[in-house]
Amino acid sequence: GGKRYHQLMRTWKSLLFNIVFAGNILLLFFLLTEYLLVFPVWLQVAGRMHPLFLHFPIAMVVLVVAMEILSGKERSPYSDGFLLLTSLTTVASALMGFILSKEEGYDPGAVAWHKWSGSLLSLLLLGWYSARNSIRAKKPALFGASFLALAVLLVTGHQGASLTHGEDFLFAPAKKEVEKPAVALEDALVFDHVIKPILDAKCNNCHNERK
Secondary structure, eight states: OHHHHHHHHHHHHHHHHHHHHHHHHHHHHHHHTGGGOOOOHHHHHHHTTHHHHTHHHHHHHHHHHHHHHHHTTSOOTTHHHHHHHHHHHHHHHHHHHHHHHTSSSSOHHHHHHHHHHHHHHHHHHHHHHHTHHHHHHOHHHHHHHHHHHHHHHHHHHHHHHHHHHOTTTTTGGGSOOOOOOOOOGGGOOIIIIIIHHHHHHHTTTTSSTTO
């Protein structure tokens, strides 16, 4: 029973690794030929699932780093599988995000940063899984891989938040809000003093010059 279980797990890991590897090759192909690509409608629907799906790899990358650093010599038998699943969700999210990036309405510079950093994270996790035993054998390599994964995740997440909610979304609560002088009702301009403040407060975070 135990032998059959281990054989089954090896088969599943091999299958998932092949899917992840193929997904990263496809991602590289997309990046190198992006100006020639036109996606059908059903794939555009898959691309729009990117904002729903991206939270899985974010949480899983953080958990992978914690598991890898804290495990020590007594490593969990599920460590390899979890690292592989993290790589799988990351490449899936990157592919969805790439499809979504082909739609109009996004700032090209911000999209490029987000797209390339997300792709880098996917390739980094594939490399981490492929060289996991060598990386685990040396603490500097493990800490280096962990730091690099978290740094790229932070850059990717920040760029994504800026695209969706505006450039100052992350630090906006910490910034001191400049109070505008009150305007008497008889001197107020309908757009400047009544409508624009509402747009600034409720709309511009998502609907701005970048989106």
